Amino acid sequence: MERCEVAVLGLGAMGAATAYQLAKSGVKVIGVDRYHPPHTQGSSHGDTRITRLSVGEGAAYLPIVRNSHRIWRELEALSGESLFEQCGVLVMTSSPDYDAQDATDFTHRTLQLAHSNGIEHERLSAAQIRERFPQFSPVLDSAIGYFEPQGGYVRPERCIAVQLKLAEALGATLFKGETVTQITSDEQGVTVTTDQRTILADKVVVSAGMWSRELLGQPFDRLLRVCRQKLFWFELEEHARFAPVSPTFILHHGPGDEDLHYGFPPLPGEGSLKVATEQYSEASSPDTLDRTVSEAEAREMFETQVWGKIAGVTSRVAKSSICAYTVTPDGDFIIDEHPHLKNTLVVSACSGHGFKHSAALGEALAQWCVRGSSELDLSAFSLKRFDGQA
Ligand SMILES: Cc1cc2nc3c(=O)[nH]c(=O)nc-3n(C[C@H](O)[C@H](O)[C@H](O)COP(=O)(O)OP(=O)(O)OC[C@H]3O[C@@H](n4cnc5c(N)ncnc54)[C@H](O)[C@@H]3O)c2cc1C
Structure with a gap:
C-alpha cells in the first residue's frame, strides 16, 4: 500500500x-x-x-x-523551454448572415469582454484584416475582427x-x-x-x-460526452503571403456551431498551416474513438473550412491527427x-x-x-x- x-x-x-x-x-x-x-x-x-x-x-x-500566462512564463524561466508564443490572436466573424446587433456573436462577446476588462485589443474592419493579415484576404466586406496582441499559443x-x-x-x-x-x-x-x-x-x-x-x-x-475532433496541417503554397508575425486565429463563417475553424501560424521550418474545426453532433467513447483520418475527411475539411477562406494554403495534407473533447451540456x-x-x-x-x-x-x-x-x-x-x- x-x-x-x-x-x-x-x-x-x-x-x-x-x-x-x-x-x-x-x-x-x-x-x-x-x-x-x-x-x-x-x-x-x-x-x-x-x-x-x-x-x-x-x-x-x-x-x-x-x-496561466504568468505561470507559463515562470515555467519557461525554470526549464529553459519555450512554452508560450505571444504572436497575438485574431478572432473574426465573416458570415453572410452576420448581424451587427447580435450580442451572442463570438467576436462581439470577445470584443465586449476585452473592453469591459481593460484587455489591450483592436477592433478591425474587413479592410484592416486584409491589409494586416493577407492570409485572410478572402473575408467578406461585412467581416469584423478582434486582435489581441497578448494572445497566441502554447x-x-x-x-x-x-x-x-x-x-x-x-x-x-x-x-x-x-x-x-x-x-x-x-x-x-x-x-x-x-x-x-x-x-x-x-x-x-x-x-x-x-x-x-x-x-x-x-x-x-x-x-459528459466525448466528441471526436480532427486536426489537419495543410501544406502552404510556394509563395504564400503571410504576415511576418502571424497570429493564431478563430474564424466564424456561418451561423452553425460547426461553421468555424481555428488555426495557428505556420511554425518555423514546417511549411504547413494547422487548422481544425469542431463537431458536437457525434459522441464517441475512449474505447470506440476512431483515431484514423480518412482522405474523404481531409477533402471535406479543405473544401468546407479552408478553400476560399484562407489564402496561400494547398489541399495537400502534411499531417493529421485525432483528439477528443470532453463536453458538458x-x-x-x-x-x-x-x-x-x-x-x-x-x-x-x-x-x-x-x-x-x-x-x-x-x-x-x-x-x-x-x-x-x-x-x-x-x-x-x-x-x-x-x-x-x-
Ligand atoms: C483538437 C483539440 C483542440 C483544442 N484546442 C484548444 C485550444 O486551442 N485552446 C485551449 O485552451 N484548449 C484547447 N483544447 C482543449 C484542451 O486541450 C483540453 O481541455 C485539455 O488538454 C484537456 O486536458 P485534460 O488533462 O483534461 O485531459 P488529458 O490531457 O487527455 O489528460 C487525461 C489523462 O488522464 C489519463 N487517464 C485517464 N484515465 C486514466 C486511468 N483510469 N488511470 C490512469 N490514467 C488515466 C490519460 O492517460 C491522460 O493522460 C483542445 C482540445 C482538442 C482535443
Whole structure:
C-alpha cells in the first residue's frame, strides 16, 4: 500500500499542472497515468493550443487564463523551454448572415469582454484584416475582427513534460503506464486501486480527461460526452503571403456551431498551416474513438473550412491527427468535489477549451487540496448548475 497526501489521477494538461503545483507546495503527491504523458491518446496533443485573455466563453475564465500566462512564463524561466508564443490572436466573424446587433456573436462577446476588462485589443474592419493579415484576404466586406496582441499559443506536449519533470524533481512520485480501476472513500481517506497497486491518499484529484465518465460514475456518466475532433496541417503554397508575425486565429463563417475553424501560424521550418474545426453532433467513447483520418475527411475539411477562406494554403495534407473533447451540456467546465466520494476533486471536463487555463487550474486545485479553497473563484464550474437536469 502506497500512502500520500494527494493522489493525482491522470497526468495530462490538468493533472501535470496539479501534480507540479502540489509538489511545489511541499505536499507528498503521487501521480498516476495509464500512458506515458505527454502522449497522443487523450486531449492534449497536436503541437499547439490557442490562448487568449478575452475568453469569449465567459467572464469567469478571465482571471484563470491571466494566471496561466504568468505561470507559463515562470515555467519557461525554470526549464529553459519555450512554452508560450505571444504572436497575438485574431478572432473574426465573416458570415453572410452576420448581424451587427447580435450580442451572442463570438467576436462581439470577445470584443465586449476585452473592453469591459481593460484587455489591450483592436477592433478591425474587413479592410484592416486584409491589409494586416493577407492570409485572410478572402473575408467578406461585412467581416469584423478582434486582435489581441497578448494572445497566441502554447505548446501542450512541452508544457506537460516540463511540469511533470519539475514535479518529480520536487519529490512527486509518478506511476506511468498504470491504470486506475477504482476509487473508494471512507473516514480513513481515499483508496485508489490501479492495475498494479493500491494507494491510500488523504485527498484525490481526478483529471482523467475523456476517461472521466467511466472512472467517476454518476452524475458524470450522464453529463459528459466525448466528441471526436480532427486536426489537419495543410501544406502552404510556394509563395504564400503571410504576415511576418502571424497570429493564431478563430474564424466564424456561418451561423452553425460547426461553421468555424481555428488555426495557428505556420511554425518555423514546417511549411504547413494547422487548422481544425469542431463537431458536437457525434459522441464517441475512449474505447470506440476512431483515431484514423480518412482522405474523404481531409477533402471535406479543405473544401468546407479552408478553400476560399484562407489564402496561400494547398489541399495537400502534411499531417493529421485525432483528439477528443470532453463536453458538458453547457460547454463550461466542471471543477468540483465529487458528490459521492469524499475528499475527491474533479477537473477535466473542459469542453475543448481547457488547455489555456490548465496551469492556473493546477495552482488553484493545489490550494484547494492544501487549504480547502482556492484564490480563484471556481464556483461558476460547480456541479450544482446541473441539479435537476435529466
Ligand atoms: C483538437 C483539440 C483542440 C483544442 N484546442 C484548444 C485550444 O486551442 N485552446 C485551449 O485552451 N484548449 C484547447 N483544447 C482543449 C484542451 O486541450 C483540453 O481541455 C485539455 O488538454 C484537456 O486536458 P485534460 O488533462 O483534461 O485531459 P488529458 O490531457 O487527455 O489528460 C487525461 C489523462 O488522464 C489519463 N487517464 C485517464 N484515465 C486514466 C486511468 N483510469 N488511470 C490512469 N490514467 C488515466 C490519460 O492517460 C491522460 O493522460 C483542445 C482540445 C482538442 C482535443
